[in-house]
Amino acid sequence: MGQLKGIKILLVDDEPNILQYLELGLTNEGYEVCRTLKKTDNASVIMLTAKDEVDDRVKGLTIGADDYMIKPFSFEELLAQIQARIRNQFPNLFGEVVVEDFRIDDRRKEIRFESRVLELSSTEYELLKFLILNQGLVLSKAMILDKVWGYDFGGEENIVEVYIRPMREKLNDREHRLIRTLRGAGYRLDIP
Template sequence: MEQAREIRLLVVDDEPGILEFLELGLRNEGFEVHTAPDGPSALTAAQAVRPHVVILDVMLPGLDGFAVCRALKEMGDVVVILLTAKDAVADRVRGLDIGADDYVVKPFSFEELLARIRARLRVQFPYLGKEVVIGPFRIDDGRKEITFEGRLLALSATEYELLKYLVLHHDTVVSKARLLDHVWGYDFGGQDNIVEVYIRSLRDKLEDDEHRVIRTIRGAGYRLDLP
């Protein structure tokens, strides 16, 4: 229960009974649950709340589940679990082909859906609510603290999210646009040089004067290298 509280779920279905059933059940499991009744509102909600998991019906008004799934995967890290009709094998195959992580057949068991959610979270978001050690970094997501080489860093909330993202995606070049979208949100209206300001601050706190930990990859973004 303690771990689930910070995990955001979005349930998308045009049947009010299913939405109410899943919202109540998943909230009772400790998740933060948001709902949407159609494709367009699902994408709006996803941009606003940045869910970790989306439970997505295939047959939706406005925009079908396949189009929504494709758009969700372009937004960033998110688990998509499709709800499909019992005999729609082609739908399941198509969904997996376009990036869905799993599927559950209607009518479904709540316990099975819950097990699939937890299984996918363990694979894609293993750090949620837990302490994770990656090289010289120790991330305590429950306490929102990061330790580097045994030293607790004094980080603001934004610095924490930025450094955590870079550490979890270490050895990967991350663009400035991707950092803005993930840390500041899709509707951030400020200047994009805010990323440079925060990177400079992180380097100071890491005592990374020679930029050996957080490297600037000219024209591409930033890459965190593990010493």
């Protein structure tokens, strides 16, 4: 986590106990907690809220949240979300990102798996990178389309399936143990 020195995280909550819990947990992970909000173009917002209705989530995402987690939440999941946001927003901080058997070199647009370079199109590269950086999390087709193809993509959601199939072949994942399909929910990359 040393390469993340200087990354600031603003915590806002109406429950002091939750703020203390988050501050302690994030400080122990090596983050410097920001006490004042500075105007910046590089801000990401993860909303933590007890409001779990679809309308509440839609409103939160519409007003600018990048992600939305419902209380009670797992600290480990929140930490993974923060790390994924930082990796996605500041890839140059990392140079080469290593996640288990994967090595992502964003400067070369290259992904290695088990020491071999995968032959990937630019879309396959972005899709696999998104799955790796969010490994362990369920990613809906809509979320994948938004992050990989862009919000203005006018095609069908099935394009995700079209790209997942050959990617599994390139990863020798014939039994779908690495890239799992969760019916009705999306996909999750599980690294054994």
